[in-house]
Amino acid sequence: xxxxxxxxxxxxEYYAPYLKILGDVGLLHALEKGREKxxxxxxxxxxxxxxxxYAEGKWTVAELITHLMDxxxxxxxxxxxxxxxxxxxxxxxxxxxxxxxxxAAGRTKEQLAKEFEAIxxxxxxxxxxxxxxxxxxxxVASGAKMSVRxxxxxxxxxxxHHLKILHEKYLS
Numbered sequence: 504x505x506x507x508x509x510x511x512x513x514x515x516e517y518y519a520p521y522l523k524i525l526g527d528v529g530l531l532h533a534l535e536k537g538r539e540k541x542x543x544x545x546x547x548x549x550x551x552x553x554x555x556x557y558a559e560g561k562w563t564v565a566e567l568i569t570h571l572m573d574x575x576x577x578x579x580x581x582x583x584x585x586x587x588x589x590x591x592x593x594x595x596x597x598x599x600x601x602x603x604x605x606x607a608a609g610r611t612k613e614q615l616a617k618e619f620e621a622i623x624x625x626x627x628x629x630x631x632x633x634x635x636x637x638x639x640x641x642x643v644a645s646g647a648k649m650s651v652r653x654x655x656x657x658x659x660x661x662x663x664h665h666l667k668i669l670h671e672k673y674l675s
Contacts, residue, residue, distance in 0.1 A: 504530050504638060506656055514657065515647035521660030522653075524667070530630060530638075530652060533659035538623040541571075544666060545616045548674070553612060557672045564673050565607035568615050571665055572622050573601050575658050579626050582654040585642030586633055595645035630655050 507527045514522070525533055545568070553565040562570065577596050584593065630638075638652040649657075 504635070504652060506530075506533075509650070509653055509656065512648065513641065513650035514653040515645070515649065517647075518653070518657050518660070521657050521664050523660075524663045525656065525660050528659075530655045530659075531627065533656065534623065534627050534630060537659045537662050538620065538627070540666065541619055541623070541662060542616060544669065545612060545619065548612060550612050552674070553610070553615075554608060555673060561672075562602060563607065564669065565610055565615065566602050566605065567665055567669060567673070568619070569605040569607040569610070570598055570602055571662055572615075572619055573605065574598065574661055575622050575626060578654045578658045578661075579622075579629060581642065581644045581649065582633075582651045583629060585640050585649070585654070586637040586651045588640065589642065591642075592646075593642065593644040626655075626658060 505527050506522060506525055506529075509522070528536075548564060554563050556563045556566075573596075581593055584591070633651060638655075639650060641648050641650045643649070
């Protein structure tokens with residue numbers, strides 16, 4: 504299933520930039536390539552850069568990576584609930600409240616890489632388990648309708664978006 508198969512009604516317009524950055528890729532391909540890309544970037548970051556922030560009030564490199572993992576867990580959970588037919592409207596989450604509670608400052612590059620690899624592996628397994636019918640199921644999160652398959656692409660696009668920022672503002 505490719506990104507071009509998504510209908511604009513399957514996601515809130517807020518997520519459109521995350522989808523656009525991907526190009527017309529397959530869902531599992533995007534998740535798998537994203538795993539490889541993230542692990543490659545993590546291996547290349549010097550340990551001392553984890554605590555770097557490019558401006559006052561901006562996240563550090565470790566906080567940005569932890570944010571990606573937190574968001575992936577939230578999106579993965581939403582996909583599971585929607586795929587299982589749970590019609591309960593799910594609330595949003597405040598990323599700016601999560602980050603300070605993440606303990607990112609005390610984490611090593613190796614710890615972050617292992618955790619990311621475990622989370623993405625779980626995400627890939629989950630999305631591999633969904634057939635076409637389940638991928639098309641829709642639920643409501645943060646007040647907006649979202650399909651299971653759109654959530655998978657959002658996970659990949661959100662990562663690509665933040666990796667772009669990481670390269671432009673943190674590692675350049």
